[in-house]
Amino acid sequence: MSDNKQELRDLNLLFNARSVAIVGASTNPEKLGYEILNNLINMGYEGPIYPINPKADEILGLKAYPSLSDVGRPIDLIGVIIPGKFAPGVIEEAGKLGVKGAVVISGGFREIGNDDLESALVDAARLGGVGIIGPNCQGINYPANKLCISWPLIKQAGGLALISQSGTIAAALADRAEKEGIGISGLVALGNRCDIDESDLINFFGADPSTDVIAVYLEGIRDGEKFMEVGRRVAREKPVVVLKGGRTERGRKAAESHTRSIAGRGEIFDAALRKIGFEKVESIDALYDCAKVLAVEKKRPGRRVQVITSSGGSGIVAVDVLEELGLDVAPLSKGASARLTEVFPSHCVVGNPLDLTGDTPAERYKEAVLALAEEEPEIDLYLLIFGDPIPRATENCLELKKAIDRPIIACYIGGGEVEEVEFKKLNENKVPTFPTPERTARAARSILTG
Amino acid sequence: MSARDIINSAREKNRSLLEPEAYALLAAYDIPVLDYRLATSSEEARKMAGEVDFPVVMKVVSPDIIHKSDSGGVKLNISDEESAGRAFEDILENVSEAVPKAAIEGVLIAPMVTGGIEVIMGMVRDPQFGPAVMFGLGGIFVEVLKDVVFEIAPVSREEAESMIKSIKGYPLLAGARGSRPCHIESLIDIVTGISRLSLELPEIEEIDLNPVLATPERSFVLDARLLL
Numbered sequence: 001m002s003d004n005k006q007e008l009r010d011l012n013l014l015f016n017a018r019s020v021a022i023v024g025a026s027t028n029p030e031k032l033g034y035e036i037l038n039n040l041i042n043m044g045y046e047g048p049i050y051p052i053n054p055k056a057d058e059i060l061g062l063k064a065y066p067s068l069s070d071v072g073r074p075i076d077l078i079g080v081i082i083p084g085k086f087a088p089g090v091i092e093e094a095g096k097l098g099v100k101g102a103v104v105i106s107g108g109f110r111e112i113g114n115d116d117l118e119s120a121l122v123d124a125a126r127l128g129g130v131g132i133i134g135p136n137c138q139g140i141n142y143p144a145n146k147l148c149i150s151w152p153l154i155k156q157a158g159g160l161a162l163i164s165q166s167g168t169i170a171a172a173l174a175d176r177a178e179k180e181g182i183g184i185s186g187l188v189a190l191g192n193r194c195d196i197d198e199s200d201l202i203n204f205f206g207a208d209p210s211t212d213v214i215a216v217y218l219e220g221i222r223d224g225e226k227f228m229e230v231g232r233r234v235a236r237e238k239p240v241v242v243l244k245g246g247r248t249e250r251g252r253k254a255a256e257s258h259t260r261s262i263a264g265r266g267e268i269f270d271a272a273l274r275k276i277g278f279e280k281v282e283s284i285d286a287l288y289d290c291a292k293v294l295a296v297e298k299k300r301p302g303r304r305v306q307v308i309t310s311s312g313g314s315g316i317v318a319v320d321v322l323e324e325l326g327l328d329v330a331p332l333s334k335g336a337s338a339r340l341t342e343v344f345p346s347h348c349v350v351g352n353p354l355d356l357t358g359d360t361p362a363e364r365y366k367e368a369v370l371a372l373a374e375e376e377p378e379i380d381l382y383l384l385i386f387g388d389p390i391p392r393a394t395e396n397c398l399e400l401k402k403a404i405d406r407p408i409i410a411c412y413i414g415g416g417e418v419e420e421v422e423f424k425k426l427n428e429n430k431v432p433t434f435p436t437p438e439r440t441a442r443a444a445r446s447i448l449t450g
Numbered sequence: 451m452s453a454r455d456i457i458n459s460a461r462e463k464n465r466s467l468l469e470p471e472a473y474a475l476l477a478a479y480d481i482p483v484l485d486y487r488l489a490t491s492s493e494e495a496r497k498m499a500g501e502v503d504f505p506v507v508m509k510v511v512s513p514d515i516i517h518k519s520d521s522g523g524v525k526l527n528i529s530d531e532e533s534a535g536r537a538f539e540d541i542l543e544n545v546s547e548a549v550p551k552a553a554i555e556g557v558l559i560a561p562m563v564t565g566g567i568e569v570i571m572g573m574v575r576d577p578q579f580g581p582a583v584m585f586g587l588g589g590i591f592v593e594v595l596k597d598v599v600f601e602i603a604p605v606s607r608e609e610a611e612s613m614i615k616s617i618k619g620y621p622l623l624a625g626a627r628g629s630r631p632c633h634i635e636s637l638i639d640i641v642t643g644i645s646r647l648s649l650e651l652p653e654i655e656e657i658d659l660n661p662v663l664a665t666p667e668r669s670f671v672l673d674a675r676l677l678l
Contacts, residue, residue, distance in 0.1 A: 268579060271601050272582075275602045
């Protein structure tokens with residue numbers, strides 16, 4: 001087992017910091033030190049903000065200080081955006097001032113082979129009791145405290161926590177979550193994770209009341225034992241979805257056993273995730289989609305899916321993927337078919353998929369589901385495809401959500417301007433909605449376990 | 451010798467476990483191995499072959515030889531004492547020719563078993579997650595189809611059972627096309643035995659039990675490699 005056993009860290013004081021200093025705040029709008037200060041202000045952070053810059057008196061309307069020591073008031077958290085070689089000195093100073101945490105955005109450490117500088121940073125942090133996120137990272141965002149030391153500025157609060165070894169992947173998913181009206185409960189770019197690691201963060205968001213689901217992008221684990229311990233506890237509380245990039249390290253031994261040679265492709269990592277109870281996904285889209293659907297719908301036993309669509313082709317594609325993923329798109333019973341045939345116009349194709357065709361109003365989806373809920377209680381999930389500009393999709397889905405106890409997920413595709421409105425509205429209202437039938441089918445698979 | 455003694459003695463000699471040592475260690479964890487003997491002369495070979503059931507298989511035991519068949523160190527289907535004595539001499543000759551400096555500890559004699567379904571089990575110690583236990587079908591199923599599953603230790607009986615049932619080739623074990631189903635409980639015993647052994651003996655880095663023979667009555671290890 002790994003001998004670099006890491007202590008579990010309490011991050012409450014860091015994320016709920018009551019005052020923040022930005023070391024390396026800049027007057028130059030071209031610089032990151034300007035953008036980050038600007039984002040923190042625009043996020044609406046309510047505690048005092050102290051820009052630190054020895055060459056400026058004032059930045060973005062805030063009084064600037066030459067150094068942390070010159071502030072003269074308590075500072076809980078600092079953002080560090082200065083050349084890496086100065087970072088250990090700043091952390092040392094921060095430790096003496098009682099600062100609890102530092103988000104070190106600066107690069108120039110282990111990622112370019114500068115291991116000594118990173119060790120100096122860690123030593124300074126340990127000595128002063130400062131928790132470090134980074135270095136070489138894209139920062140943190142915690143809407144519950146209106147705390148954004150990162151970019152781009154994402155303001156919308158929601159239930160999705162993003163923890164990522166890649167800043168871009170975290171930012172891209174947060175951006176998507178904001179555009180879709182879902183929002184985030186937090187974002188952390190781990191960077192070189194010299195101190196605070198993925199397990200600390202999974203632990204924090206596991207206990208965080210505003211977080212419904214945790215999405216994690218990792219290239220490796222810092223401490224497997226800690227990861228398993230924390231993971232098994234958090235997995236009982238809320239869903240955690242993991243995308244692992246990169247292949248596992250090759251065996252260290254020259255003489256490879258058969259078992260070793262088979263194990264070299266991520267199987268052990270997958271086995272660990274399964275043991276913990278985390279969801280494993282294979283793509284960035286799946287990471288987002290799976291997290292999105294599990295934030296709203298609990299996993300449940302069952303395999304049977306009813307597809308209702310306005311687009312024949314989209315319905316067929318959905319059925320193919322559902323079946324390939326081991327779900328059951330069973331045909332309708334005679335009773336259910338007879339009832340729908342009686343109620344719906346003759347050009348509707350009654351079956352599974354149930355094709356309401358392109359002229360259908362949203363109300364017909366509702367009528368169909370309500371009728372099927374009575375006739376076919378064995379259906380475990382309804383997958384609705386709005387494949388045309390169909391207004392009022394949201395209202396009808398919300399009524400259905402109240403009326404029946406099965407998950408309803410949707411695909412909105414080919415709907416032009418109506419889609420733009422409805423897609424966001426559906427997601428805002430916790431009807432998980434996806435842009436393609438394939439992705440909707442995969443989301444169905446992440447809910448149904450049977 | 452206890453499991454601990456076996457490991458210590460191999461470590462002193464700076465080598466991995468020899469086949470008889472591997473069997474002794476597996477047996478200490480209730481992992482069934484065949485009734486085997488280690489012969490150090492053709493005289494002993496004749497006598498010992500008679501003690502285990504004919505036909506027997508004979509395999510060279512040497513820390514310097516990994517691929518026993520390639521160096522002529524394996525004789526199958528020996529059906530009487532005289533052939534056993536001759537096989538002993540042949541094996542020594544073949545091996546000395548193929549690997550002139552090989553240290554030969556003797557020749558292992560075990561009953562020759564046929565029938566049943568070959569499965570592969572093993573363990574690899576992951577630097578992050580510790581021992582990961584593997585189960586799969588043997589032969590082309592592992593070579594070509596990679597039809598195997600891993601589980602992080604400790605592996606409970608329930609987890610071992612779902613491992614076995616999760617591989618694509620499981621219907622073959624469950625008795626496809628009218629054949630009798632294999633004894634799944636004994637396969638579970640071996641999986642959980644590997645798990646226990648791996649947790650209690652951290653010196654063991656890797657295990658290959660390839661093949662393990664699964665039959666309707668029981669399962670047992672036909673060949674084992676334990677790497678320190």
